[in-house]
Amino acid sequence: MTAVSDHQRRSGQRTRLPLDAVAADLTSAVAGEVRFDPGSRAAYSTDASNYRVLPLGVVVPRTPEDAMAAIAVCREHDMPVLSRGGGTSLAGQCCNAAVVLDWTKYCHRMLDLDPDTRTVVVEPGIALDALNHELRSHDLMVGPKPSTHVSCTIGGMIGNNSCGSTAQAYGKMVDSVRRLEVLTYDGTRMWVGPGPEGLTDQLRDSLCDLADRYADDIRTSYPDIPRRVSGYNLDSLLPERGFSTAKLLVGSESTLVTVLRAELELVPIPAxxxxxxxxxxxxxxxxxxxxxxxxxxxxxxxxxxxxxxxxxxxxxxxxxxxxxxxxxxxxxxxxxxxxxxxxxxxxxxxxxxxxxxxxxxxxxxxxxxxxxxxxxxxxxxxxxxxxxxxxxxxxxxxxxxxxxxxxxxxxxxxxxxxxxxxxxxxxxxxxxxxxxxxxxxxxxFDLRTADGIARYREFVTHSAHLVVDYGGSLSGEHGDGQSRAELLRIMFGERVIDAFGELKHVFDPRNRMNPGKIVQPRPLDGDLREGSAYRPWEPATHFSFPADDFRFSRAANRCVGVGKCRGESGGVMCPSYRATREEEHSTRGRARLLFEMLEGDVITEGWRSTEVRDALDLCLACKGCRSDCPVDVDMATYKAEFLSHHYHGRVRPPAHYSMGWIPLWARLATTAAPIVNAVTHAPGLRRMIARAGGVDPRRELPRFARARFTETFTGDEDLAAASHGRVLLWPDTFTNNFEPAIGHAAAEVLTAAGFHVEIPDRTVCCGLTWISTGQLPTARRILKRTLRILEPVLREGIPVVVLEPSCAAVFRSDLPELLHGDEDAHRLAGQTRTLAELLAERAPEWSPPLIGGSTVVQPHCHHHAILHFDQDRELLAATGAEVDVLDAGCCGLAGNFGFERGHYEVSVACAEDALLPALRARSPETAVVADGFSCRTQIRHLLPEARPHHAAELLAAAIRGESP
Missing domain, CATH: 3.30.70.2190 (Alpha-Beta Plaits)
Structure with missing residues (x-):
């Protein structure tokens, strides 16, 4: 990838600022993290809006005092500042050429709770769901609940005056804020609340004068409706509203002050x-x-x-x-x-x-x-x-x-x-x-052509007049930012707009706090993420990306920024963010870097970008985003595509050769399993082998089976006795070479249910490990060979039962996108079934023996994302067992990821997030089911007493009347 991007040409180069000096001074002054590197700037270039502006740099403060030190340095260098919450703003509030303060990694503590007065003091980076989880034991909660409640922060909710569906009962965020500790750009730190308390004399006098002079204009210009979010809350200065400085500052979108701490009024959880x-x-x-x-x-x-x-x-x-x-x-x-x-x-x-x-x-x-x-x-x-x-x-x-x-x-x-x-x-x-x-x-809206953008401007202008004619507000929830600030004059008139300007000058006379928003706004059709010169690089790819018009640029631009991947519990997405709390290690952050890679402004090396590689390095390729992301971002596929090009013609990391080629090594190793197992588990040799293969030495390598499933499977010759016909049982690498007992258990279950079980007559592979390590040309060759071997099965429409969820997901998802247009690839995708799916579809009358007891289940991430777990849940429940399907996220091993050197801590942190605590809390007699080889391996490594099994083993044991 070469040349300067169109966006760079159209926007012109801003005067180069002394960013190196700023970064150096910030690093000296701040205990937190200072990031002026291209990857960090790319990750924070946009929010959930139509806008995109590269920040000057990012500061991640460890404490509010750290943020004070950062702003002091910015003041010395006359640098603009933007305080950022969850980054989910829809109006462009979080897009600016400023030093961004990201509070979410460290400043997310609940500091003080008084259940009697129903008040809580928090730091601004705490997410709403996380805070409400802590408050639940006291039967209290924060009143407003935006739809982005999993990721939006209290600081961001204060900045935008957030609402949500519960505002019908509890009002907007302004109604929940009691006091705020704030910092002005000039360094004044104060707690403000009801009345003028906490204000300096100068600020108090200025606000009182402003309220006196504009009181009548405020009363006549502000619509009397429940959802007025547009504009500053000047009405909070009116005497009949109690003159609350804290409430005045709510909804000011980081343009007046930086919020350091907040005291909120809570409400009881409805009974x-x-x-x-x-x-x-x-x-x-x-x-x-x-x-x-x-x-x-x-x-x-x-x-x-x-x-x-x-x-x-x-x-x-x-x-x-x-x-x-x-x-x-x-x-x-x-x-x-x-x-x-x-x-x-x-x-x-x-x-x-x-x-x-x-x-x-x-x-x-x-x-x-x-x-x-x-x-x-x-x-x-x-x-x-x-x-x-x-x-x-x-x-x-x-x-x-x-x-x-x-x-x-x-x-x-x-x-x-x-x-x-x-x-x-x-x-x-x-x-x-x-x-x-x-x-x-x-x-x-057409935001890619000059005519389309002009039409967009004309439409929103007419819409603003329509809303005002109805006595409404341009924004009822998301704020003004850049989308609506230019139109505020239509809603409020000249006098109130002048008052907004005076208020801005009172708190921020140098216009350094998130400039260009609300007051003296940037044009609503400026700084568009796309725009009339949008022309991203369109590289040739291995995957076809059919859901994105067969264009990687559309896939990389798919993320709309709502930040569900930054949730702290529930679902699968995004395990690496939960472990690191880093924006660039969220699905959204990685998508931003890929978008910027194709733009070429700040990420300039294309496929060779080290910034993109490093952001993708901690992606577990769990595919959780494929199902949990509201717009189906598929970062696992993007990662595989990137790695394929990044390492093209280059030496790869050792793990790509060891773990990526595990199907080949496993086939060779099982021919001499006792010797290989002894060597790979000998204390001294094990560390040497791990080091050579790029494997973390703390990982114990799986033991190879003495005989493969395909060598010991005999099958049943009596096809006529099979009431439900033929089925091909897929011998995946992990079942075949490591745990062949699972294959035999599945064959036993299928036979009992009335199927004639067959296996391929030659060695086959789905190419999973080559895909996950980005060795896509090799994966394509392997998949084409597999299709040739399976040709008779595909022609006859015989179901292919795959026991390893990640392999089944390859056939359902990766295969038709890697070999798009190959009819046999699409046939195999359509014929692939899990064990539970096949039994539900082809043998609905069959029920497994009753075993009772209790079972806790860890679904594999690919099973959750691509195959879905409903039928598996029903099959296990049919045994009479009390089935608890965990919502514990990714196990953290994720194929080769958890084995690779440099990933161990993140891998374990993922498991400790919810999975391991849930398994430790189970009763000793509760069976543990995990169909994924990675899941079982992680559990055995970190909690060996759990003894996880594949569901097929549980069912087969029930048929035999035994314990698994």
């Missing part, structure tokens, strides 16, 4: 909840019904239209929830809280009867927590469903959260729909916090 879903003929009729529902005082009132549900169904999101929706083409979801379930149910039924009587809506009431969670997941899946509608144009934020008076919502939506049609835009969906008049949508 009981009931959810009513009302179905309507269209979204406008649903919106018309909002005032009638509000008369019953729901705790939450959300709306979603039929397009959102169709998109979720087509992308297999929240499918169980969709099946539970009542008839209709738009829905309102009304939650009622109560001290008892009977009380919550009664309130819900009263509303349901009243609304049905006057509107004829269909309805269903849900008070089961699991079903409620499913239905809320349908609402929260909105962004993932609407970003890339199948067969439609990509959609964008930019006008995604306007709010109007709830009683006027139906008429507003009709006028907004007409405006969309006038501009030839079709909204991907209309949904949101209808009870407070806030509407979310993503629109297929």
């Amino acid at each position: 009981a909840k009931a959810l009513v879903v009302l179905g309507f003929s269209d979204v406008f009729t649903a919106a018309d019904a909002v005032p009638r529902v509000l008369r019953h005082h729901p705790a939450a009132l959300e709306g979603l239209d039929g397009r959102l549900v169709q998109l979720e169904h087509s992308r297999h999101l929240a499918e169980q929830a969709i099946q539970r929706l009542p008839d209709g083409n738009a829905w309102l979801m009304a939650q009622f809280d109560g001290d008892t379930q009977d009380g919550a149910d009664a309130a819900a039924r009263d509303m349901m009867r009243a609304v049905q009587r006057h509107t004829g809506a269909t309805a269903t009431l849900v008070d089961d927590p699991e079903r409620e969670a499913d239905l809320w997941s349908a609402r929260e899946a909105g962004l993932g469903a609407t970003a890339y509608p199948p067969g439609g144009r990509d959609t964008h934020e930019g006008w995604e959260d306007a709010a109007v008076p709830p009683e006027r919502l139906g008429d507003y939506l009709r006028d907004f729909e007409r405006l969309l049609q006038r501009f030839d835009y079709e909204s991907s969906s209309l949904y949101g916090h209808f009870g407070q008049g806030c509407v979310h949508t993503r629109i297929p």
Whole structure:
């Protein structure tokens, strides 16, 4: 990759700043981490918005005092500063040519909790879900809950004045903030709260004067609606609002002060909840019904239209929830809280009867927590469903959260729909916090051509006038940033805009705090991530990327920045982020670096980039993002593609030759297994072998079987006795060479269920280890050979049962993308089954013997992401056992990853996150099931007493009446 990128040419080179001197001074002054390297700047170049600006550098403070020291250095060098939370802003608040303070790695502590007064003091980097988890034992929680609750931070929520569905009951973040410890750019540190307490005399006098002079303008210009988030909270300075400096600063988007600590007011967790879903003929009729529902005082009132549900169904999101929706083409979801379930149910039924009587809506009431969670997941899946509608144009934020008076919502939506049609835009969906008049949508703006960008500007300008005509706010949740700040004059008028400028000058006279946002804003069509000169490098690739128009650049630009990969619990994504809390080791951070690699501004070496290589190094290739990411980013595939090109024609790391070629070495080793095992486990020799193979010496190498499964399998010659016909049992490398007993157990189960079991007559391989190490040309050759060997099986449509989840995932996912267009590759993808899938589909009448007891299951990450675990859960439950399927994330070994030198600590940290604590907490008689060879190996290494088994072994033992 050569030449200067188009983005670099179109934007021009900024005057070179003395960044080396700044970085050196920061390093001397700050105990935390200072990063001005290209990789860090690339990882923080954008947020969840349409904008992209390379930061000057990144500081990761260890304490609030560390942040003070960093800002002091920035002040000496006149450097702008941006305080960043979870980086999920949709309006460009986190994009700036500034020194970025990332609070999330270290400053995420709960400092003081007073359950009696229901207050808590926290550092700004703590994520909302993490804080609520700590508060749960006291039956308390933070009131607002944005849809990004897994990753959004308290500091970010304060900066954006966040809301969420619970704002119906608890208000915006401004309603939860009691006091703030803040730092101005000039170095003034203070606790501010109700009244002028904590302010310097100068700040107090300036704010009082500002409030006196602009009081009437504020009262007349600020819309009296529940979801006004646009603009500064000047209304908090009014005497009737109590003159709260803390509340004034909420929603100021890091443009006035840096928040060091926050004191929040908490609310009790509702004792009981009931959810009513009302179905309507269209979204406008649903919106018309909002005032009638509000008369019953729901705790939450959300709306979603039929397009959102169709998109979720087509992308297999929240499918169980969709099946539970009542008839209709738009829905309102009304939650009622109560001290008892009977009380919550009664309130819900009263509303349901009243609304049905006057509107004829269909309805269903849900008070089961699991079903409620499913239905809320349908609402929260909105962004993932609407970003890339199948067969439609990509959609964008930019006008995604306007709010109007709830009683006027139906008429507003009709006028907004007409405006969309006038501009030839079709909204991907209309949904949101209808009870407070806030509407979310993503629109297929053309942000890559001059005409399209001009049309975008014209549309949002007309939209701003429409919202203001309805007495609404340009932003009802996401803030102004760069998307809407330029339009604030339409909403507030000249006088209030002047007041905004004066407020900015009071706190930040040098305009160094996140400049270009809210006051003196950058153009809403400037700094676009794409733009009219967007022309990324389009490299030739091994994978086809069919979901991205067969273009790697689209795959690298797929991430929309909502940061679900930065969650701290639940799901699989992203284990390396959970272990390191590093942005560049999240799925999102890696996607940013790949995007920047193709842009060429700051990552300039293309496939040879060491910054991208280092970011991908800790990717476990678990594929968790393939299923857990709202927009299906597939970092495991991107990593394999990158590694293939990065090491093309170069010497690879030793582990690529040892672990990457393990199918070959395993086949050779089993011919002399006793000798090989003795050598690889001899204390002195083991370390030498590990060092030569790039393996961490703390890892014990797996023992090779004395005889392969394919050598000892005899099968059953009586095909006629098999009531369900033939099946090919795939002898994967790990089952065949390390644990052949699993293969025999599976054959026993299949035979008992009425299948005639066969195995390939020649050595076969799925190429998994070559794929995971990026040796893709070799993997293609191996897969083509495998297809030739399986040709008769494929022609006859015989199911191929694969016991190792990662190998099955190769056939289902990697194979058709590596050999796209090869019909046999697509046939094998379609014929591949797990053991549970085959039994459910071909032998539904067969039930395993009852064994009872309890079983704890660790699903393999690839099983979770590609194959899904529902049928496996049902099969194990059919044994009569009490089955606990862990939601513990990745085991941390992940094939070759956990063996490689330099990965041991991260690998163990992943296991200790949730898996090992769950296994330690089980009762001794509880069986442990883990179908993945990596999972079993990790558990045996770190918790040998757990004795994990493959599900096939459990079932076969039950057939024999034995313990596994």
